[in-house]
Every structure is written in C-alpha cells, then in structure tokens.
Amino acid sequence: MQSTRVYLVRHGETEWNNSGRYQGHSDIALSPNGRRQAELLRERFCRVHLDAVFTSDLRRARETAAIIAAPHGLKINEVPALREINFGVWEGLTYQEIIANYPREWEVWRQDPGATIIPGGESFQQVKERALAAFNGILDRERGRNLLVVAHGGSLRALICGILGLDLTAVWRFRLDNTGVSVVDCYGVHQILVLLNDTHHLEDLGGPDGSGIL
Incomplete structure (x- = not known):
C-alpha cells in the first residue's frame, strides 16, 4: 500500500512564548531566536524530499514554513483550520494571570479540555475537529507524497x-x-505516529537532546 509521510512541525519561538503569554489567534511574529530555530530546522530538512508544504495562516507558522521550504522551491499553502486554539479572553495573559483572574474556568478547562469552551474562545474538541478535517483533506489530495505541516502546540x-x-x-x-x-x-x-517532538537540530542552541529519523 502506498504510504504518505507527514512531518508535523510546531512554529519557532515568539516573544510571547518567551514571556509565557498565551497567543491563540493573536498574530505574533517569530522572535530572533525563533527565526534561528527555523533556520536550523531548514538545514535539517535540506536532507529530506518534500512534495508540498501546508501551514496555519498565523504569521509565526507562516514564517517558519517559509524558512524551511525555501531550499525546496515550494509554494506555501495556508490552511486557517490549522490555527492555534482560540484562547479568547486569555490571549496575551500569562499562566499566573489566568489563574488569578479565572480560577474556576481554568480548573474546569484543565479537567475537561475537550468539552470546556474557553471564555470568548473555543474548546479542544472544536480544535481537534477542524484540524483533523484539514489534515484528512490534505491526505486525500496528496496521497503517496512527503508533506510538511506547520502549526501550533x-x-x-x-x-x-x-x-x-x-x-x-x-x-x-x-x-x-x-x-x-x-x-x-x-x-x-x-x-x-513514528516520531514525537524531536528537537535534535536545536542542540547548538542548548535545546533538549534528541534522536531523529531525518
């Protein structure tokens, strides 16, 4: 049976990642360190044949995808359904600020992330449904190819x-x-699932050790 390989990549670091702020649908750019992370990942993917690249339409994902895809000369296909979870009123807040201002909502969400809708945002069930539908749609169109998908944690x-x-x-x-x-x-x-969260390309930046199949 013909196989399709999908490389799932989380975007590079942003200043909000660095300061612990929940980003969600907020359109935050990569930080200088995030661009360097993406450049190191580009070097890693130079050894990999890619047929197509798909990305969330948020800037941090688009920038990461564009850096990785540049040596391959591939078009970046934006897929809004791959966006991060909408954190609603929590966007821009830190963990500590959310706990202080929305303690009940936070606890309920931690206990049941699938069913709990973040105030002004969405639930993980809603995220799963849209992301999985997008993923399956990509597979239907791109069977037998090597695909890069860049999205969010x-x-x-x-x-x-x-x-x-x-x-x-x-x-x-x-x-x-x-x-x-x-x-x-x-x-x-x-x-x-063949590999999960491999970051061995970041070792020179002091990232976690890892071993990969790329």
Whole structure:
C-alpha cells in the first residue's frame, strides 16, 4: 500500500512564548531566536524530499514554513483550520494571570479540555475537529507524497490525539517544543505516529537532546 509521510512541525519561538503569554489567534511574529530555530530546522530538512508544504495562516507558522521550504522551491499553502486554539479572553495573559483572574474556568478547562469552551474562545474538541478535517483533506489530495505541516502546540496536540484516537485529556500528557518535529506515516485509513517532538537540530542552541529519523 502506498504510504504518505507527514512531518508535523510546531512554529519557532515568539516573544510571547518567551514571556509565557498565551497567543491563540493573536498574530505574533517569530522572535530572533525563533527565526534561528527555523533556520536550523531548514538545514535539517535540506536532507529530506518534500512534495508540498501546508501551514496555519498565523504569521509565526507562516514564517517558519517559509524558512524551511525555501531550499525546496515550494509554494506555501495556508490552511486557517490549522490555527492555534482560540484562547479568547486569555490571549496575551500569562499562566499566573489566568489563574488569578479565572480560577474556576481554568480548573474546569484543565479537567475537561475537550468539552470546556474557553471564555470568548473555543474548546479542544472544536480544535481537534477542524484540524483533523484539514489534515484528512490534505491526505486525500496528496496521497503517496512527503508533506510538511506547520502549526501550533495546542492545535498539533489536539490533531495528534485525533489521529491516535486518544481522549483529549491526553493533550496534557505530552509536549511539543518550538520547531519540534513529529512524523506520521499514513497507509490509507491507518496512521502511525513514528516520531514525537524531536528537537535534535536545536542542540547548538542548548535545546533538549534528541534522536531523529531525518
């Protein structure tokens, strides 16, 4: 059976990442360090054949995708459904500020992220549904190819839960670092997570150790 390989990449660091602010749909650019992370990932992907590149339409993801894709001469395909979770009234706030101002809402969301809608925002169930529909649509059009998908920590964790059939409480059970690489091999309706959050390209920046298949 013909396989499709999908490289799932979280965008590079932003100043809001660095200061611990929840970004959501806020359109924040990469920081200088985030651009360097993406450049290191570009070097890593120079050894990989890519057929197509898809990205969230938010700037931090688009910038990351464009840096990686440049040596391949590929068009960047923007997919709004890959956006980060909408944090509503929490956007721009730190963890400590959210806890202080929305303690009940925060606790309910942590206990049941799938069903709980953030005030003015959305639930992880809503994120999973839109991201998974976008992912499956890409697969339907691009079967048998090597694909790069650049998105966000929350939307990618929800997507991976959807791919693996996990309950959305599992979004708290794994992490995705800035420019972390995950790999999914797809054989028809069967999808296998091959790699999760590999960051060995960041070792020169003091990033976590890792071993990869790229």
